[in-house]
Amino acid sequence: MDQVYKEKALCCGCGACKSACPYGAIEMEPDEEGFLYPVIRKELCRDCGLCQKICPFPEGKGVGSEPIFYLAKHKDARVLSLSTSGGAFTALSDAMLRRGGAVYGAVLDENLQVRHARAVTPEERDPMRVSKYVQSRLGDTFSQIKADLLEGRPVLFTGTPCQNAGLRASLGALGEKDELVCCDVICYGIPSPGAWEAYKKLLEQERGGKLKWVSFRSKALGWSRVGSNKIFQYQTSTMPVRGEDPRFYQMFFENRSIIRPSCGNCPYPQPHRCTDVTIADYWGIEKFAPRAYDSRGVSLILVSTPKGERLLKECAGDLMLEQRSAEEALSQQGRLQGPVQLPENRQEFWHILREEGLEKALSWAFPEKK
Ligand SMILES: Cc1cc2nc3c(=O)[nH]c(=O)nc-3n(C[C@H](O)[C@H](O)[C@H](O)COP(=O)(O)OP(=O)(O)OC[C@H]3O[C@@H](n4cnc5c(N)ncnc54)[C@H](O)[C@@H]3O)c2cc1C
Structure with missing residues (x-):
């Protein structure tokens, strides 16, 4: 096989193809814009076609039913000030750490490059806070998560919708285990x-x-x-x-x-999510419920599966939560309506x-x- 994708605008760079290749024939390499794309080492490729079969883009399957929409605000003022929105990520990740699980999210490294990292303590988790508007390098994140799940360790993965779809595709049946909770951000598009x-x-x-x-x-x-x-x-x-x-x-x-060319073809900007739980800014809350507006930030949470609902329930001590209508969120979030x-x-x-x-x-x- 010469190439995994038909054209660049149809590759989101999730790396599911690389992790699926049984012959180690795929490397993720940067193009001239710095975005990673799969490159096939022809001498190792046996033309099995698995890389194309596993690709989750751009079909984009949802996993849950219609989501339930919540307004959320962390009860700790310090967490609010350290988070992008209302601190939903900190509450969800703390709940996972209390389960003895591992949390995966995007950090800035010593060269201020964005990459995914693994945390099993709050101190390791803290650098994952705040939005970094650059596509993160996943590295061997998918195989680390596979190893965690095979050892029976619960996992919370956080990232863009396409990274979540890539993870689920690469894990196959293992990704359906109760131990894995997938969390995406509503994503405007991912910069180079x-x-x-x-x-x-x-x-x-x-x-x-x-x-x-x-x-x-x-x-x-x-x-x-x-x-x-x-x-x-x-x-x-x-x-x-x-x-x-x-x-x-x-x-x-x-x-x-x-923004990455594939973002223009993204199948995930819709209410039917490809994850268990979705986090975002609760834009417009000052109009819909002025009493709930907080200048320190308010989160929107979409819960799409029972796994997501269970984890959110475990956040009750940390989060002020209120169920809201779908219409509110949909009216403010372009990226729930289309790419x-x-x-x-x-x-x-x-x-x-x-x-x-x-x-x-x-x-x-x-x-x-x-
Ligand atoms: C590229 C991008 C575009 C976004 N677009 C929108 C939007 O259009 N509308 C909207 O309402 N919200 C958007 N968000 C989400 C929003 O900015 C917050 O990240 C989200 O509300 C979580 O805030 P928090 O206070 O709960 O957590 P925080 O503590 O701020 O946690 C940040 C979370 O974002 C993840 N993250 C940070 N940077 C990246 C990255 N580069 N790649 C993958 N994951 C990352 C971390 O792993 C962590 O889970 C976007 C986020 C990103 C990264």
Whole structure:
């Protein structure tokens, strides 16, 4: 076989094909945008076709019935301030740790690259908090989870919907075990690790020193759709105080050129989820239930299966929970209704970035902001 996928826009990079290959013939390698794609080592491939058969994209099967929608807020003010939304992830992961389980989620490593990690203590779990708007490297996460499940250890996996679908595809029947709880974030689209590297370099060139801290979102002006999403903060080794920069947000949410091509074909932006539980921001809650709005953040939780419901019940001590109608959430969440639309001139952005650098690509994309 020459290639696992027909075209790049039909590969989400989950790596299910790599983990399924019985001959170790597939490697995940970055393309010129830094996104990982499967590459077949022809000398090892026996043309069994398993890689294509197992691929969960873009059919996207749901696992549960119609979800139940909840508003949720962590009762601990410190957790609220350290979380992106209302701290649902911390409560769910604490419940899993209390079961003696392992938690998997996305962290920033020492080079500020985003990758998945495993935690069996709250201290190991804490760096998984907060949204990192870059596609994370899963590495050997799926085989670690398989090993955990075979040892009888409960597991909570958190990630994008396509990463969850990849995990379930690669685990097969093992993925149906009660011990595995799959949790996704409602996902706007996933940005490129290559654009992230270029952006980090640009900040270092402009500000001097080495980038040592970043935050993709901030609650400095209070949690809200218009406020907290936009504030990217950073600090380099030579900066005495943290700085703010709007350009990553602009590339991600406004221009959308740095989003993975497959996100435009994503089958998961719908109420029927591919996971047990889904976490997100409860946008619009200030209109629907002003008494429940909290400037420190409010979570939306969708529970799609009895496994998800059981784990959420174990969070009762940590979370303020209230069942809400589906209509509310659906009216505010574009990514429960359909995939993100990528710009038609996406290729031009990348051409300029490759040939002339990110600064030029940004001036081209946002001429009015020069
Ligand atoms: C790329 C991306 C797009 C999103 N788009 C939307 C959206 O359109 N609408 C919406 O309401 N919410 C969206 N979210 C979810 C939202 O930003 C919060 O992550 C979510 O509400 C959880 O917040 P929390 O307070 O419960 O937990 P937090 O403590 O903030 O936990 C963060 C959780 O996100 C996971 N995570 C962080 N970064 C990544 C990553 N790069 N890849 C995979 N998983 C990651 C962690 O593993 C952890 O489970 C998005 C998140 C990401 C990562």
